[in-house]
Amino acid sequence: MNMSAVGKAPDYSALPLSDLDISDPRMFQFDYWHSLFARLRAESPVHFQPNSPAGPFWSVTRYEDIVAIERNTQVFSSEPSIAILDPEPDMILKMFIAMDPPEHDDQRRAVHQVVAPRNLKEFEALIRQRTAAVLDELPENESFDWVTLVSRDLTTKMLATLFDYPWEERNNLTAWSDMFTNDERITAGEGVPREVIVEHITDCLQRFTELWHERKDDGKEAFDLIRMLQADPNTANMVDDPLTYMGNIMLLIVGGNDTTRNSMSGGVVFLNQFPDQMAKVRASPALIPSMVSEIIRFQTPLPHMRRTATRDVAFGGQQIAKGDKVVLWYVSGNYDEAAVERPNDFWIERPNVRGHLSFGAGIHRCMGNRLAEMQLCILWEEALKRFRTIELVGEPERTCNLFIRGFTRLPVRVTRF
Amino acid sequence: MTVVTFVQHDGSERMVDGDVGSSLMETALKHDVPGIDADCGGGAICGTCHCFIEVSGDIPAPDSQETAMLGLRPDRAENSRLACQIIISERMADIKVRLPEFQM
Numbered sequence: 294m295n296m297s298a299v300g301k302a303p304d305y306s307a308l309p310l311s312d313l314d315i316s317d318p319r320m321f322q323f324d325y326w327h328s329l330f331a332r333l334r335a336e337s338p339v340h341f342q343p344n345s346p347a348g349p350f351w352s353v354t355r356y357e358d359i360v361a362i363e364r365n366t367q368v369f370s371s372e373p374s375i376a377i378l379d380p381e382p383d384m385i386l387k388m389f390i391a392m393d394p395p396e397h398d399d400q401r402r403a404v405h406q407v408v409a410p411r412n413l414k415e416f417e418a419l420i421r422q423r424t425a426a427v428l429d430e431l432p433e434n435e436s437f438d439w440v441t442l443v444s445r446d447l448t449t450k451m452l453a454t455l456f457d458y459p460w461e462e463r464n465n466l467t468a469w470s471d472m473f474t475n476d477e478r479i480t481a482g483e484g485v486p487r488e489v490i491v492e493h494i495t496d497c498l499q500r501f502t503e504l505w506h507e508r509k510d511d512g513k514e515a516f517d518l519i520r521m522l523q524a525d526p527n528t529a530n531m532v533d534d535p536l537t538y539m540g541n542i543m544l545l546i547v548g549g550n551d552t553t554r555n556s557m558s559g560g561v562v563f564l565n566q567f568p569d570q571m572a573k574v575r576a577s578p579a580l581i582p583s584m585v586s587e588i589i590r591f592q593t594p595l596p597h598m599r600r601t602a603t604r605d606v607a608f609g610g611q612q613i614a615k616g617d618k619v620v621l622w623y624v625s626g627n628y629d630e631a632a633v634e635r636p637n638d639f640w641i642e643r644p645n646v647r648g649h650l651s652f653g654a655g656i657h658r659c660m661g662n663r664l665a666e667m668q669l670c671i672l673w674e675e676a677l678k679r680f681r682t683i684e685l686v687g688e689p690e691r692t693c694n695l696f697i698r699g700f701t702r703l704p705v706r707v708t709r710f
Numbered sequence: 711m712t713v714v715t716f717v718q719h720d721g722s723e724r725m726v727d728g729d730v731g732s733s734l735m736e737t738a739l740k741h742d743v744p745g746i747d748a749d750c751g752g753g754a755i756c757g758t759c760h761c762f763i764e765v766s767g768d769i770p771a772p773d774s775q776e777t778a779m780l781g782l783r784p785d786r787a788e789n790s791r792l793a794c795q796i797i798i799s800e801r802m803a804d805i806k807v808r809l810p811e812f813q814m
Contacts, residue, residue: 360755364775398781406784410812647749647756654755656778662749663814 305329310337315352315620316345316377318481321596322693327637330354330625339609346478347377347695350599350618351611354625356632356650358609362600362621363655366393369600369619371657376696377599377620378478384491388540390657401660403527404541407518408664415516416454421671423450428679431707436686439703443672444557451668452549457517458504469497470550473543479695497546498539505532518545545661552594553665555692555699557672559592560584562703565685567639574641575677584641585669590649591639596624596698598653623650624698680707712798715806716743717764728798734807735759735793745809752794754779758813759793767803769796785810 302325305313313329320326333340333354340352353359362369374380375391389400406412427447431437445467452470453463472493475484501519508519522528522541531538564571574580600619605612613619627649628636634644652659659665676683687704712728714737726741728734738746738759750756757779763769772780776795780786793807 360753363755366778394778394781401782402784405782405814409784409814645751647747648751652749652756654750654753655775656782658756660814663812 302328305332310340313340313342314345315340315342315622316347316350316479316695318479318693318695321695321698322481322691324691326596326624327628330622330628334625334629334631339611339613341611348379348618350377350620351613352620352622353609354622354629356626356629359621359623359626359650360654362608362619363653363657366656368603368606370603371397371600373601375598375600375657376479377597377618378476381487381491384494385536386494386540386543387534387537388544390544394656397656399527400537400541403525404522404545405660406525407521408661410663412516412521413664413667417667417671419454420451420668421675423447423454424668424671424675428675433707433709436704436706439561439705440554440558440700441702444554444700444703447557447668447672448550448554451553452546455518455545455549456504457515457519462500465497465500466546467550469493470546473547474551474694474696480693483693494539494543497542498535501538501542502532502535505538548659548661549664551697551699552659552661553668555594555697556585556588556592556665556669558689558700558703559594560588560669560673561683561685561705562689562700563588563591563639564683570639570641574673578674578677580641581670581673581677582666583643583646585666585673586646586649587639587641587643588669589651589665590627590633590643590646592698593624593627593649593651594698595651595696597622597696598657621653623653626650679709681710682706682708712802713804714798715765715804716745717806717808718745719809719811728802728805730798730800730802732798733794734761734796734798734805737798738793745813746793747813748794750794754792754795757782757792760785760810760813761791761793762787762808762810763789763791763796763805764808765804765806767805769802769805 305328320329338355338358343349353362370393371391372393389397424447431442449463449467452466453460458466472490477484477486504519509523522531574584597620602613602615602617604615630636652662684706686706689700690702692699692701713725714728715723715725716738717723724743728737735746735748747758749758754775760783776792780790
């Protein structure tokens with residue numbers, strides 16, 4: 294295990310199956326994961342790895358198998374965690390993404406309202422205006438980092454907009470989000486120990502609790518996620534249950550951050566790799582919504598989610614034992630030749646383009662999907678209006694994290710019309 | 711021949727002929743009836759073809775997967791169904807389907 298030299302892909306086709314390490318985030322950092330998952334899909338689609346920094350786990354890599362497990366929530370539970378790491382007993386946050394029905398359904402319905410399309414319309418104009426301002430500020434004819442100046446900045450401003458978070462403190466939102474997913478055990482040691490994450494969770498909860506109390510009954514006619522929770526009878530007292538309040542805040546912050554941010558970066562990379570598709574969307578901006586779905590498939594910003602077997606079960610020719618971790622590799626399902634036509638092509642007019650697994654499937658399918666799509670559509674509508682060229686001028690640098698597929702740096706140059 | 715009437719959220723109506731073997735979701739897409747997203751393409755795993763059955767003859771009850779997905783809808787009603795799970799059969803009575811304000 295763990296034989297991969299930094300930056301260099303192991304020879305996945307030559308290693309014995311038992312030597313494949315599916316827990317090493319460097320496969321995403323150095324972008325050599327394609328051949329690993331292609332081998333697993335072909336030879337060991339339900340695959341057991343006995344040792345990893347996150348313990349033993351199964352990997353499920355075919356599209357159809359992932360969907361089958363997502364449907365079977367009684368046998369493949371989302372509790373106690375949807376991350377490969379188990380929650381620490383000192384702080385078990387309650388979030389519905391890591392609950393099963395019926396409790397899951399009640400909590401999700403309540404929070405779902407806040408990102409319902411009816412509410413999104415309220416935010417659209419403001420998001421568009423802030424997106425336009427960010428793009429108007431970009432330097433012309435010189436290289437800049439798209440991750441910092443566009444993807445990070447925009448997602449931070451959008452999150453601050455959605456929470457009506459104090460503007461001057463908005464970078465805390467992104468810093469917290471990064472911290473929550475930065476456990477050293479899923480980042481090849483580059484992240485932080487669990488205790489540091491807990492300190493940040495405490496800070497975040499404290500600030501959001503203050504905001505809740507400031508806003509409660511202040512009589513203002515305003516519209517933000519905190520006030521929406523306060524207005525809904527099902528969540529009106531959520532602040533009294535800090536583990537639930539913090540769980541939902543974390544879900545909204547993380548869910549609305551890395552995912553959209555990295556899809557904003559990925560789009561630039563793909564449109565540069567496939568210039569014919571850039572030409573297509575420029576000729577027909579009506580293709581932007583379809584392109585956005587294809588960007589989300591191609592990027593798969595959350596490469597996996599984890600389930601836990603509630604009983605011994607035979608699946609895909611394997612015997613999964615009660616309590617085993619079962620990791621669903623969306624990133625593999627999204628590139629499964631058996632389910633996706635020409636999966637390695639970035640194809641903005643793809644039939645059934647929304648049928649990807651990046652949002653998951655079944656009852657835990659991403660609740661913020663329409664918001665994410667709206668943000669990405671606005672970005673590309675505004676960017677294609679302004680920029681004659683959006684050119685990748687250097688090698689992208691990628692995130693070293695098993696749970697996040699993304700970019701840390703993207704050198705880009707733009708020219709305006 | 712089963713006639714399917716789709717009623718939009720704004721009240722406008724559209725009547726189309728349903729093909730035996732097709733789902734209500736496929737029928738809507740075939741005739742460019744707006745209001746149904748059908749992200750997953752018919753597997754009852756996305757919930758974006760939610761609709762309300764206003765008038766119908768006997769139709770099979772939802773299975774457990776469809777029931778689970780319907781359970782997530784904040785706007786669920788007694789007559790909520792996923793359009794992808796209702797397949798038009800021979801001699802099926804005409805059916806009237808109301809679409810929600812939005813899919814999510």
